[in-house]
Amino acid sequence: MRRIISILMENQPGALSRVVGLFSQRNYNINSLTVAPTEDESLSRLTLTTVGDDRKIEQIIKHLNKLVDVAKLVDLTEGAHIEREMMLIKVKATGAQRAELKRVADIFRGVVVDITPTMYTIQLTGTSDKLDGFIAALAGTPILEVVRSGVSGIARGEKVLSL
Amino acid sequence: MAQLSGGDALIRALHDEGVELIFGYPGGAALHIYDAIFNQDKVEHILVRHEQAATHAADGYARATGKPGVVLVTSGPGATNAITGIATAFMDSIPMVVISGQVASDAIGSDAFQETDMIGVSRPIVKHSFMVQTPQEIPETIKKAFFIATTGRPGPVVIDIPKDITDPSVKFEYSYPEAVRIRSYSPPVKGHSGQIKKAVEILMEARKPVIYSGGGVIQGEGAELLTALVRKLGYPVTNTLMGLGAYPATDKQFLGMLGMHGTYEANMAMHESDVILAVGARFDDRVTNSDVSKFCPDARILHIDIDPAAISKTVTAHVPIVGPVAPVLKEMLELVESSKTGVDSEALKAWWEKIDHWRARKCLAVANADNDVIKPQQAIQALFEVTGGDAYITSDVGQHQMFAAQYYHFDKPRRWINSGGLGTMGFGLPAAMGVQLAFPQAVVACVTGEGSIQMNIQELATCRQCALPVKIVNLNNKALGMVKQWQDMQYGGRHSHSTYADSLPDFVKLAESYGHAGVKIEKLSELKSKMAEAFAMKDKLVFIDIAVDPEEHVYPMAIRGGYMSEMFLSKTERT
Numbered sequence: 001m002r003r004i005i006s007i008l009m010e011n012q013p014g015a016l017s018r019v020v021g022l023f024s025q026r027n028y029n030i031n032s033l034t035v036a037p038t039e040d041e042s043l044s045r046l047t048l049t050t051v052g053d054d055r056k057i058e059q060i061i062k063h064l065n066k067l068v069d070v071a072k073l074v075d076l077t078e079g080a081h082i083e084r085e086m087m088l089i090k091v092k093a094t095g096a097q098r099a100e101l102k103r104v105a106d107i108f109r110g111v112v113v114d115i116t117p118t119m120y121t122i123q124l125t126g127t128s129d130k131l132d133g134f135i136a137a138l139a140g141t142p143i144l145e146v147v148r149s150g151v152s153g154i155a156r157g158e159k160v161l162s163l
Numbered sequence: 164m165a166q167l168s169g170g171d172a173l174i175r176a177l178h179d180e181g182v183e184l185i186f187g188y189p190g191g192a193a194l195h196i197y198d199a200i201f202n203q204d205k206v207e208h209i210l211v212r213h214e215q216a217a218t219h220a221a222d223g224y225a226r227a228t229g230k231p232g233v234v235l236v237t238s239g240p241g242a243t244n245a246i247t248g249i250a251t252a253f254m255d256s257i258p259m260v261v262i263s264g265q266v267a268s269d270a271i272g273s274d275a276f277q278e279t280d281m282i283g284v285s286r287p288i289v290k291h292s293f294m295v296q297t298p299q300e301i302p303e304t305i306k307k308a309f310f311i312a313t314t315g316r317p318g319p320v321v322i323d324i325p326k327d328i329t330d331p332s333v334k335f336e337y338s339y340p341e342a343v344r345i346r347s348y349s350p351p352v353k354g355h356s357g358q359i360k361k362a363v364e365i366l367m368e369a370r371k372p373v374i375y376s377g378g379g380v381i382q383g384e385g386a387e388l389l390t391a392l393v394r395k396l397g398y399p400v401t402n403t404l405m406g407l408g409a410y411p412a413t414d415k416q417f418l419g420m421l422g423m424h425g426t427y428e429a430n431m432a433m434h435e436s437d438v439i440l441a442v443g444a445r446f447d448d449r450v451t452n453s454d455v456s457k458f459c460p461d462a463r464i465l466h467i468d469i470d471p472a473a474i475s476k477t478v479t480a481h482v483p484i485v486g487p488v489a490p491v492l493k494e495m496l497e498l499v500e501s502s503k504t505g506v507d508s509e510a511l512k513a514w515w516e517k518i519d520h521w522r523a524r525k526c527l528a529v530a531n532a533d534n535d536v537i538k539p540q541q542a543i544q545a546l547f548e549v550t551g552g553d554a555y556i557t558s559d560v561g562q563h564q565m566f567a568a569q570y571y572h573f574d575k576p577r578r579w580i581n582s583g584g585l586g587t588m589g590f591g592l593p594a595a596m597g598v599q600l601a602f603p604q605a606v607v608a609c610v611t612g613e614g615s616i617q618m619n620i621q622e623l624a625t626c627r628q629c630a631l632p633v634k635i636v637n638l639n640n641k642a643l644g645m646v647k648q649w650q651d652m653q654y655g656g657r658h659s660h661s662t663y664a665d666s667l668p669d670f671v672k673l674a675e676s677y678g679h680a681g682v683k684i685e686k687l688s689e690l691k692s693k694m695a696e697a698f699a700m701k702d703k704l705v706f707i708d709i710a711v712d713p714e715e716h717v718y719p720m721a722i723r724g725g726y727m728s729e730m731f732l733s734k735t736e737r738t
Contacts (some may be wrong), residue, residue: 069347072347
């Protein structure tokens with residue numbers, strides 16, 4: 001099952017490589033990864049998505065917790081949560097297709113952020129499924145480039161991940 | 164407050180941390196530090212002949228004393244040579260601090276002479292690592308490194324120090340922190356009382372219990388409490404390879420080691436048990452055998468470990484207890500002592516009868532070979548007798564290691580020092596140096612083979628320089644015995660690259676050339692007397708080269724993929 005693990009860790013050199021290294025060292029998968037400092041600059045928030053059965057996920061969480069730089073972590077998929085990913089997608093847009101592409105982007109609440117006479121760059125935010133859905137909806141339109149941010153997430157309600 | 168350079172501060176901080184002894188080898192990037200060592204007399208430095216030996220010596224010192232081992236190496240090859248020893252310590256959870264010199268900060272990343280990314284190379288085999296960025300960080304980094312290495316599940320910590328950080332011309336005001344807090348690191352200090360109570364209830368209702376204890380009991384200073392608990396309950400106990408000595412091996416409640424080369428009675432008892440109390444053990448594949456679904460099918464598992472990740476990693480625990488073994492065992496012992504119901508003594512009696520029946524098979528009995536040939540097991544038996552069972556025994560890796568584990572009965576913790584997890588050949592001699600330096604008066608023997616000893620044989624020079632009277636007990640079968648055994652059993656006897664009889668050195672002469680003594684033993688009839696003579700040379704390193712039966716295999720041996728009850732008991736018998 002797909003999980004979103006959100007980690008609060010020391011903003012230290014080498015901390016990220018320890019997290020990433022753990023996954024390759026123990027033969028776990030990382031599907032996506034995002035990391036940036038938080039409002040407290042000494043801490044970074046890292047969100048990663050991975051897949052595995054309950055046993056594997058339990059081991060991943062335990063091993064992440066063992067890393068000295070990891071202060072706290074949560075498996076967001078265990079409770080209600082908000083998940084977002086941002087995509088910038090450059091597609092070929094000429095002739096009659098230009099209007100159609102704009103309509104599809106509107107339906108997905110995407111925004112055209114850059115244009116040339118022959119292409120659009122569309123910005124889209126949502127769950128990973130929604131971004132996949134948008135790409136599927138473009139069937140037939142030549143895609144020139146896709147950039148996805150990876151998933152970030154936060155728990156719903158009053159629950160917070162902080163020190 | 165003293166104004167110190169980074170190099171001086173480093174050595175001063177080690178002293179302030181209580182370090183008396185470090186093992187190392189100098190080189191360019193570490194020379195400022197070596198100059199700082201020269202200028203003081205509080206921290207003693209032992210010059211080894213290879214950085215791997217420095218880590219193993221520090222490791223042996225740590226295992227024997229319980230104090231962290233400290234290593235100092237230079238950058239590049241110095242650092243990479245230390246890797247095997249760091250990995251060895253990591254696998255066996257040994258507290259160690261490894262300080263590596265690094266090229267100057269402004270040269271990092273430029274492929275400078277003797278540059279290696281030590282933090283990167285060591286990352287998967289350390290508990291944590293630090294790259295020091297300024298001289299002022301040195302005292303706090305040292306404090307943190309020792310705190311991390313020695314608390315929780317212990318392990319090696321690397322501190323990489325660029326050369327400019329230890330520059331003698333850059334001074335700062337030195338002070339050593341009394342304590343350190345790391346907000347993201349808080350190892351457990353006690354177990355969950357509710358879980359402990361639940362475990363004790365199940366343990367006391369058991370009809371066929373076994374207590375299975377590992378290296379964590381020794382690392383966690385829990386041997387006395389374990390012994391008290393086992394005696395109070397009257398239950399059988401078995402130790403892992405790493406746990407030998409946690410319970411007195413000569414006691415009647417001890418079943419011997421379990422696992423791949425465990426005793427018949429220990430493995431049978433595990434297999435048929437209804438409750439297993441696992442203490443500081445991690446259900447390693449050398450215990451569970453390859454198919455964990457076949458592991459102890461009827462047992463409920465109560466698992467105490469300081470590392471949550473060790474619990475339910477391979478075998479699911481019915482009652483997990485995360486915590487240091489000593490306080491958890493203490494709490495359990497109190498609950499057992501205050502219990503009104505007591506144990507099921509009738510069931511226990513029947514259980515012991517069954518165990519005695521298994522014991523009667525005498526799986527470790529050794530028959531004399533023909534023609535006065537020495538069996539390797541007999542060499543260990545002689546070692547046990549000659550040393551009165553009271554020596555520190557370090558070991559290398561292979562058949563001799565298993566024979567030592569099976570036939571030298573360890574009654575005390577921290578006496579059996581071997582590379583269990585990583586299985587590092589070349590560990591024994593340098594580890595023995597560390598032990599001998601920690602306990603100059605103690606009898607220290609390194610049980611080894613002619614294969615393993617050649618992996619760090621250069622340390623005979625260190626032993627000479629430091630006058631270390633280690634006794635090397637070389638079970639010489641002229642082959643890589645364990646490899647050969649597997650080739651006999653699984654590869655039709657094709658001894659691919661496991662023999663080298665025509666190229667072995669004369670170990671006696673070799674030892675003598677370093678200024679040590681050597682004794683060759685070839686006949687069973689003179690085994691004990693010659694060994695006793697060797698051990699009587701108290702002030703000398705004696706290389707005891709024992710020609711042993713090259714055909715001997717280690718038994719019992721678990722049958723791969725089988726239940727714990729399935730073992731080869733000799734070349735011709737199996738369960």
